[in-house]
Amino acid sequence: MTDNLTHHHQSTRGEPRVALVTCDRLADLDPDDRLVLAPLAAHGVTAEAAVWDDPDVDWATYDLAVLRSPWDYALRRDEFVAWAESVPQLANPADVVRWNTDKRYLGELAAAGVPTVPTGWVEPGQEWTPPADSGEYVIKPAVSAGSQDTGRYDLADPEHRELAVAHVRRLSAAGRVTMVQPYLSAVDTAGETALLFLAGPHGPAYSHAIRKGPMLDGPDLGVEGLYKPEEITARTATPEQLAVAERVLAAVPGGAQRLLYARVDLIPGADGSPVLVELELTEPSLFLGYADGAPERLADAIRTHLPHRAP
Known part of the structure; x- marks a missing residue:
């Protein structure tokens, strides 16, 4: 020390x-x-x-x-x-911790009009059939830290479809809610932008941003492991990204004024506009x-x- x-x-x-x-x-x-x-x-x-x-x-x-x-x-x-x-x-605060540590908050933010990655939810014990289309999807638990228990699946590949079903069953057997999201290909090129906000005299103020490169390269096979390495570089947030981040923070229950920090993770959506992939209010790396x-x-x-x- x-x-x-x-x-x-x-x-x-x-x-x-x-x-x-x-x-x-x-x-x-x-x-x-x-x-x-x-x-x-x-x-x-x-x-x-x-x-x-x-x-x-x-x-x-x-x-x-x-x-x-x-x-x-x-x-x-x-x-x-x-x-x-x-x-x-x-x-x-503790009520923020309770709300933010279960990623079903994304559904609440979407209902409030925040542009988010489309997300489906599979409750424990619920049968799940992969979408009929052949796109790529991300499967992960609703409660997780880092990229643990997270996988990327190409549903055009029969083996990937089987692995995706096995992943959901594994989470379900552990009593965990599963998230299913389309994989947004822009993360492979533009990457993910994390906007960092830190408390100021009038609530959280924008501090800085970083770019995270793609982390998911395939299925989760249930092998025990901790955080995958991240490719991080400094980035300048665009006005459009800042505007979306402000909309996200404005929708936080209880108001954003109580927050000491916030990290808003955005990815370009299908039309190129920023969409929220995660709002980190509990234990984010602040870079x-x-x-x-x-x-x-x-x-x-x-x-x-x-x-x-x-x-």
Whole structure:
């Protein structure tokens, strides 16, 4: 650990204390998240990594807990949501965590008029037959982190059709809701654009954007594995992308003003216009290292969410 990362029993009395919430496999934080430590320290804020399911952590001793990399929650979502509801000061708030950790929120946003990737849902125990057309489709669980349990299938290929059915059955047998989406080919060329918003005086403000290259190259065969490598580059968001992102944030239940951060992931749709593929409000990578000033902007966002202390 660096000097800026303090154990939870060593923080300096009188300084604001912030927990950066992670999982045990990243107990010293994801390297990108560590970039915010120095800017926080420069403002007298003691920041420390804390593992969300560590029973020895006393969350009440922190002025604020900021969700960063608790990436092992997907198979324990109920436990994770219950934990979030128990934390006195959490960003983003627990009701946002409950809503955003089940990707059925995409259906709510679509109903609110947000342009989204068309999505079908298969409940556990429900029979599913692949679409009759021969396009490519993505199958993944409604509760997931990273690209775990996610596959890409060309339904013109009989073997892929069988593998797609097996994938849905595997998720169903585990009691998980399945998402079925058409694979948008523009991701292979234009890639996915992630727009990052960080809290400012008047709610989330656009900070920066990155491009993610294609990650799915075939079916999910049920082999255990963690996050596939991502091809990331800096990108400048277009006015059209920014407009769609603002529409997405405007539709967040309870209002976007409460959010410390938001990541809006967009892909060009069939007509080239941006559509939402995912809204990340719980534990997104913020790609701080890809934009000048981004670590400082996150530190400022955290400071805006610190409760006012009595003198």
